[in-house]
Amino acid sequence: MEVASALRQLIQIPQNVAILSHRNPDGDAIGSSLALRHYLEQYGHTVHVIFPSEYPEEFEALPGAEEILIWDIHTEESKQVLQRKNLLFFLDFNAYNRIDKLGDFVKPLNATRVMIDHHLYPDDIADFLFSDPSYSSTCEMVYRFIEAMDDKIKINPTVGKCIYTGIVTDTGSFRHATNASIFRITADLIERGMNDTSVQDMIFNSQKEKNLRLLGHCLANRMEYWPEFKTALIWLSKKDYETFQIQRGDTEGIVNYLLSIKDVRIAAFIHNQPTVVKLSLRSKGNIDVQEMCHTHFNGGGHRNASGAYSHDSLKATIDKFKAILPLYTEQILKS
Ligand code: 5GP
Ligand code: MN
Numbered sequence: 148m149e150v151a152s153a154l155r156q157l158i159q160i161p162q163n164v165a166i167l168s169h170r171n172p173d174g175d176a177i178g179s180s181l182a183l184r185h186y187l188e189q190y191g192h193t194v195h196v197i198f199p200s201e202y203p204e205e206f207e208a209l210p211g212a213e214e215i216l217i218w219d220i221h222t223e224e225s226k227q228v229l230q231r232k233n234l235l236f237f238l239d240f241n242a243y244n245r246i247d248k249l250g251d252f253v254k255p256l257n258a259t260r261v262m263i264d265h266h267l268y269p270d271d272i273a274d275f276l277f278s279d280p281s282y283s284s285t286c287e288m289v290y291r292f293i294e295a296m297d298d299k300i301k302i303n304p305t306v307g308k309c310i311y312t313g314i315v316t317d318t319g320s321f322r323h324a325t326n327a328s329i330f331r332i333t334a335d336l337i338e339r340g341m342n343d344t345s346v347q348d349m350i351f352n353s354q355k356e357k358n359l360r361l362l363g364h365c366l367a368n369r370m371e372y373w374p375e376f377k378t379a380l381i382w383l384s385k386k387d388y389e390t391f392q393i394q395r396g397d398t399e400g401i402v403n404y405l406l407s408i409k410d411v412r413i414a415a416f417i418h419n420q421p422t423v424v425k426l427s428l429r430s431k432g433n434i435d436v437q438e439m440c441h442t443h444f445n446g447g448g449h450r451n452a453s454g455a456y457s458h459d460s461l462k463a464t465i466d467k468f469k470a471i472l473p474l475y476t477e478q479i480l481k482s
Contacts, residue, residue, distance in 0.1 A: 151295040161191040162234040169240035170199040174316025176239040177206045179285040182309035189301050195228050199249045203396025205353045210305050218249045237262040239285040241269035263288050283324040286313025290332050307341030361391045365401055376472045377479050379405040383418040402427045412482050419461040426455045432482045443471050
């Protein structure tokens with residue numbers, strides 16, 4: 148990391164730091180943000196973590212989660228806090244449009260910006276850019292960042308727990324985007340006192356009963372499968388949102404069940420959230436759902452996991468998704 152020595156000097160002196168991550172923060176967003184916070188605080192920095200919107204409830208168990216400022220809820224406080232900041236970290240996102248109004252507020256601020264992110268095609272919005280889509284997760288990058296600062300000694304069980312959270316969630320519990328390094332990092336975190344089973348429990352064994360029933364509904368009543376395109380879809384209507392009282396995070400992970408069908412190569416989850424229709428696409432192998440989301444729905448993400456928003460109706464969005472599949476037949480059948 149070439150930027151390391153300049154950054155190392157910067158963080159030696161206590162700064163007023165804000166760590167920002169993307170809308171609908173996932174385990175990697177919250178894990179990387181809190182890991183960095185607990186690391187930086189060991190230098191005496193004043194650190195606030197600020198997200199545009201709320202995070203899924205299970206992550207309330209992470210140390211420091213309760214102090215996170217949510218722009219949608221704590222707008223005024225977030226503004227006041229941000230105005231005093233001179234060092235901003237952008238974690239797990241690479242364009243201002245991923246943080247909406249928070250981005251509009253942050254753009255003109257006079258502060259040094261550091262981006263640590265593993266999505267494709269970063270915007271030129273940081274003074275220090277640490278962007279590499281070959282990493283499994285931003286949490287893995289935060290580990291490498293701390294290592295590049297010569298500070299592995301500062302990876303205590305709390306920092307380790309937060310890092311491990313994003314590694315587990317962004318690799319689907321070591322099912323994809325894995326490599327030798329991710330297992331070595333995990334081993335190192337465990338040796339440094341991180342309790343891995345407590346993280347797995349927090350993520351996978353903290354479901355509410357209603358979410359299991361929602362999953363049953365999705366699989367039994369809302370699933371479509373087109374073997375000719377090796378594609379499966381789950382959709383949810385506005386009415387489903389009411390019936391199951393769906394809240395933030397409740398639909399997380401549902402799309403992945405489709406990938407467990409033997410021949411499925413593309414999995415889609417299209418749901419009519421209260422204000423917008425959201426698409427989540429997942430793929431196996433070389434099929435590029437990032438390109439699909441970007442070209443047809445103005446979204447993005449990673450090759451095998453991408454998302455987008457649609458301002459069309461649920462039906463129109465599903466129809467559009469079905470209509471573009473033939474464009475990808477060759478890619479799908481080759482995979
Ligand atoms: P999810 O489907 O779980 O919301 O997101 C999957 C991946 O795609 C994540 O890395 C997420 O950051 C990215 N993503 C989701 N929605 C959007 C979007 O509207 N625009 C862009 N650029 N990326 C998105
Ligand atoms: Mn991530």
